[in-house]
Amino acid sequence: MTETAALRGPVRIVGTGLIGTSIGLALARLGVVVELVDGDPDNALMAERIGAGSRLVQLEPQLVVVAVPPDHVGTVIAEQLEQTDAVVTDAASVKGKPLADAKALAEAAGRGGDLTRYVGSHPMAGSERNGPLAGRADLFEGATWAITPHETSDPAAVELVRRLAEACGARTVELSVPDHDLAVARVSHLPQLMSSLAAGTLVDAPTEHLELSGQGVRDVTRIAASDPGMWTQIVAANSPALSGLLEQIRDELDRLLIALSKEKTDDEVTAVLRRGVSGAVRVPGKHGTPHIELVPVLVTIPDRPGQLARLFADAAASGANVEDLRIDHSPGRPVGEVELAVKPASVEQLVDVLTERGWSVHR
Ligand SMILES: NC(=O)C1=CN([C@@H]2O[C@H](COP(=O)(O)OP(=O)(O)OC[C@H]3O[C@@H](n4cnc5c(N)ncnc54)[C@H](O)[C@@H]3O)[C@@H](O)[C@H]2O)C=CC1
Numbered sequence: 001m002t003e004t005a006a007l008r009g010p011v012r013i014v015g016t017g018l019i020g021t022s023i024g025l026a027l028a029r030l031g032v033v034v035e036l037v038d039g040d041p042d043n044a045l046m047a048e049r050i051g052a053g054s055r056l057v058q059l060e061p062q063l064v065v066v067a068v069p070p071d072h073v074g075t076v077i078a079e080q081l082e083q084t085d086a087v088v089t090d091a092a093s094v095k096g097k098p099l100a101d102a103k104a105l106a107e108a109a110g111r112g113g114d115l116t117r118y119v120g121s122h123p124m125a126g127s128e129r130n131g132p133l134a135g136r137a138d139l140f141e142g143a144t145w146a147i148t149p150h151e152t153s154d155p156a157a158v159e160l161v162r163r164l165a166e167a168c169g170a171r172t173v174e175l176s177v178p179d180h181d182l183a184v185a186r187v188s189h190l191p192q193l194m195s196s197l198a199a200g201t202l203v204d205a206p207t208e209h210l211e212l213s214g215q216g217v218r219d220v221t222r223i224a225a226s227d228p229g230m231w232t233q234i235v236a237a238n239s240p241a242l243s244g245l246l247e248q249i250r251d252e253l254d255r256l257l258i259a260l261s262k263e264k265t266d267d268e269v270t271a272v273l274r275r276g277v278s279g280a281v282r283v284p285g286k287h288g289t290p291h292i293e294l295v296p297v298l299v300t301i302p303d304r305p306g307q308l309a310r311l312f313a314d315a316a317a318s319g320a321n322v323e324d325l326r327i328d329h330s331p332g333r334p335v336g337e338v339e340l341a342v343k344p345a346s347v348e349q350l351v352d353v354l355t356e357r358g359w360s361v362h363r
């Protein structure tokens, strides 16, 4: 294959968990024929029932998407290259190890390590949940999808994988395999470990301490709920890139501890916090667009039916576009707090209109 083909299907998905099912749902709604395969028959059945495709497709696949845990990806890629004439891609969170595994297996099978029909990829969207029931047709809409061709990937295969990502609503970024693994160590794998470490300190915390939890600790610990089995595989497969970052954090923690043991600690602590601000503003905003500074507007809201709808209607009446939203409701309290994030130009009008309409607003 060298001629660029449209994505017409069938697309075979091997691994119908969160990612495989979400890809199936996105393609099935475009009318692409999707074949669902999973080592666990219950998962394939569940994915079929929720409309991600069919377990029985007679036609040969044009494209195979491997969405199984990282340790199994290389084997399944090699099997699919062997059993089909299709282009094969995978969705694994790390790209170096699956490529090396698939190459070694293709060599052992006497195919001279030929991987021209294979192109790695990685949708940069997901969640802390797993399994087919967590799948969503819109999971990848507006997300970035990394495409990681290797030295012998056929350009037409690269193009077909790009079309898969675009069909799922994502924007694509092409990276080499080593660059990808360094990048995700920074933006995904280290944040996962930091979240797990922070959440781990809560295991022995007294309940009355946990009752003081607010949005900050919820934000920092959300991804700590991710599947430990899957993440052990991701971290182990990307250990060289991650080790360098962990060493950097260890050095910074050492410096912070020394500073805290001194009488006057302000400068060192401020330096750590300032560096954090500088890093945080570099994280691109939603849909991969450059980060826009948003202003949070906090509104106290009675815990009664219909209040959120009324608040949104009043916000819309001010002309403000709500860019992001957070709801913080403390169990047992009759009120909650809603944080509306809006562009700086909309803040004044939003606060005026909401206050006029009787909301308790603070910035
Ligand atoms: N969870 C996330 O947020 C993201 C995960 N990924 C990557 O996507 C891949 C899948 O992850 P999830 O969908 O979250 O996992 P999941 O645990 O929800 O689903 C994995 C599925 O693969 C099946 N499976 C395992 N070994 C198999 C084999 N040898 N043959 C056939 N089926 C097999 C399991 O039965 C399960 O249904 C992983 O490689 C992960 O690194 C990529 C982006 C985001």
Ligand SMILES: O=C(O)C(=O)Cc1ccc(O)cc1
Binding pocket: 092, 093, 123, 124, 125, 126, 127, 128, 188, 223
């Ligand atoms: O839930 C989140 O915010 C994530 O970051 C999900 C995620 C997990 C693993 C990946 O390889 C990519 C994305």
